[in-house]
Amino acid sequence: MAIQDSLKKRAHVVHYKTDDIPTRDTIERILRTGYPLATSKQNAFPYKVWVLGPNAERSNKLYQMTEQNKIDFDGDVGDKYHSNPNLFHVKSAPWTLIITPRVAPPNPFAAEQCELTGTQWEMGRESFIPDGRESWGIEVGMVAKTITGAVCDEGLDTSYCICFPKQIEKWQAASGFEFIKYFPYLIQTIGKADLYKWQNMSEDGLKKDTRAPFNDVFEFVD
Numbered sequence: 553m554a555i556q557d558s559l560k561k562r563a564h565v566v567h568y569k570t571d572d573i574p575t576r577d578t579i580e581r582i583l584r585t586g587y588p589l590a591t592s593k594q595n596a597f598p599y600k601v602w603v604l605g606p607n608a609e610r611s612n613k614l615y616q617m618t619e620q621n622k623i624d625f626d627g628d629v630g631d632k633y634h635s636n637p638n639l640f641h642v643k644s645a646p647w648t649l650i651i652t653p654r655v656a657p658p659n660p661f662a663a664e665q666c667e668l669t670g671t672q673w674e675m676g677r678e679s680f681i682p683d684g685r686e687s688w689g690i691e692v693g694m695v696a697k698t699i700t701g702a703v704c705d706e707g708l709d710t711s712y713c714i715c716f717p718k719q720i721e722k723w724q725a726a727s728g729f730e731f732i733k734y735f736p737y738l739i740q741t742i743g744k745a746d747l748y749k750w751q752n753m754s755e756d757g758l759k760k761d762t763r764a765p766f767n768d769v770f771e772f773v774d
């Protein structure tokens with residue numbers, strides 16, 4: 553099967569079905585399929601994927617945090633305010649992955665190499681997390697994509713959210729999320745879609761909501 557066969561089925565979700573809940577076994581199979589397909593500098597995988605099962609109350613709380621983050625970011629927009637439907641998936645998602653930084657020890661090979669060459673193991677230092685975020689966020693994107701492929705292969709759907717508080721105090725203050733010690737990289741939801749973003753848009757909106765042109769993104773230098 554070609555990569556297109558899986559990934560062409562992916563589309564951003566507005567609502568998940570609440571009467572068609574993937575089992576924990578299915579989710580674990582997806583994660584165990586996706587994880588080894590991702591890669592990481594020195595095999596460190598310096599992130600933690602917190603896997604949250606079905607819990608409507610907690611999901612609603614998480615959704616409120618994302619919508620509030622949008623409100624705080626936009627400021628007072630008066631009558632123009634409307635809730636962002638592309639955050640709704642966080643509310644109805646049966647399964648939610650919250651991916652945060654993790655202080656990661658080296659494997660024996662990497663530890664030996666560091667010892668031999670005097671190289672510092674930056675992924676093992678909590679103080680390095682703010683500096684490491686840019687690089688490690690790339691790795692989170694990679695595992696999110698391999699998990700996405702596994703989700704699609706199971707006939708399920710997945711969506712992403714980066715609109716959430718970047719202040720750890722807000723996560724610590726929200727009951728139910730005490731395990732979040734560093735603010736997340738990404739929220740990824742998994743379930744069976746009831747409504748996709750493209751189905752929730754007007755024909756005119758869909759025509760205008762194009763991806764950036766290939767030549768804006770890719771440029772052959774030689």
Ligand SMILES: Cc1cc2nc3c(=O)[nH]c(=O)nc-3n(C[C@H](O)[C@H](O)[C@H](O)COP(=O)(O)O)c2cc1C
Binds near residue numbers: 562564716
């Ligand atoms: C990493 C990532 C994070 C995203 N976070 C948000 C978000 O915070 N808020 C939002 O409205 N949409 C978010 N989206 C959804 C995109 O807006 C959506 O994927 C895009 O409009 C393209 O639609 P499609 O995924 O159906 O092709 C995110 C998408 C990606 C890839």
